[in-house]
Amino acid sequence: MMKRGYFMDLFVVATLCALLMAISRADPDPTQMTAALLIRVDQSGKGDYRKIQDAINAVPSNNSELVYIWVKPGIYTEKIVVPADKPFITLSGRSAGKTIITWKEGGEIYVSPTFTVLASDFVARFLTIQNTFGSGAKAVALRVSGDRAxxxxxxxxxxxxxxxxxxxxHYYSSCYIEGDTDFICGDAASLFEKCHLHSLSEGTGAITAQRRESPAENTGFAFLGCKITGLKTAILGRPWGAYSRVVFAFTYMSGVVLPQGWDDWGDSSKQRTAYYGEYKCYGPGAVGSKRVQWSHNLTIQEAAPFLSKDLISGKSWIRPAPTSFRKPSAAISNNTDVNGN
Incomplete structure (x- = not known):
């Protein structure tokens, strides 16, 4: 008969093999990914693709490596979707003022966006994303429905x-966001750091409409070190969801912000459940003496959870820009010349 130790050895080997296979299948750590596949988009035909969507389409499904799509300056009239099965894409221009993605469509919020992100671990750098439909209907420029963007x-x-x-x-750094009504809306958990919010409202248009619907949801918007300007007057936010949560900290508020600051959207019951706070904001619009009584002038202890990337577990997924690049294979690169051949 075989000795018991033999079977133990087989068991140990099998366990180690299973562990190694599990490790090999584990999700990559975004913070440790520094090398990327480089795909170039150039309307003149000198890159790998002429259109941004074509470059995104070329990324393999269930992608697990960094893909850096570099977009040459220009105006790209495209309606773009980053599918859910294509994570780890970075889309980058050289300058937001010179790399413009534009579309014109109004209507339902999940249909009208110029740019839709469904994938996880997406990064955008130095782009203008705009919907030129204008006033009169919902017209989304950017929809972000993927995790870790x-x-x-x-x-x-x-x-x-x-x-x-x-x-x-989601994390937004040094972005400029412009609109007139509920122009930052949704139910994500997001940190906006050093962003410029510009209201086009001429009355009481809301800057935010956060949609948290339950105290169990760990969502909300935090604005840290931001700036608010505008054409006339606006409020900081109103509750799309009953448990809407928005905090402004260390933010400059121009006189565009109305003294009451917040609005209950015609439903006084939401005054008991919405959480709207401010901490050490400044400027003519930050005077708190006339704020609605159900908003909060936060203490340092109350503000602390909203003052760092810990709010979004950012240390585990916010990745640095790649430091090295490799060319795509012929299967991914379109390799068209100026004449499209």
Missing amino acids: AFYGCRILSRQDTLLDDTGR
Whole structure:
């Protein structure tokens, strides 16, 4: 008969093999990913693709490596979707003022967006994303429905519901966001750091309409070190969801912000459940003496959870820009010349 130790050895080997296979299948750590596949978009035909959507389409499904799509300056009239099965894409221009993605469509908020992100671990850098439909209907410029998405130095422009910050954890750094009604809306957990919010409202248009619907949801918008300007007057926010949660900290508020600051959207019951707070904000619009009584002038202890990337578990997924690049294979690169051949 075989000795018991033999079977133990087989068991140990099998366990180690299973562990190694599990490790090999584990999700990559975004914070440790520094090398990327480079795909170039150039309307003149000198890149791998002429259109941004074509470059996104070329990324393999269930992608697990960084893909850096570099977009040459120009105006790209495209309606773009980053599918859910294509994570780890970075889309980058050289300058937001010179790399413009534009579309014109009004209507339902999940249909009208110029740019829709469904994938996780998406990054956008130095782009203008705009919906030029104008006033009179919901017209989303950017919809973000994937988890772990970050935007750096982007301009996001429309009128109503400009940024549909829908679901997931998101980070916005040094972005310019413009609109007139509920122009930052949705139920994501998002940190806006050093962003410029510009209201086009001529009355009481809301800057935010956060949609948290239950105290069990760990969502909300935090604005840290931001700036608010506008054409005439606006409020900081109103509750799309009964448990809407928005905090402004260390933010400059121009006189565009109305003294009451917040609105209950015609439903006084939401005054008991919405959580609207301010901490050490400044400027003529930050005077708190006339704020609605159901908003909060936060203490440092109350503000602390909203003052760092811990709010969105950012240390586990916000990744640095790639430091090295490799060319795409012939299967991914279109390799068209100036004449499209």
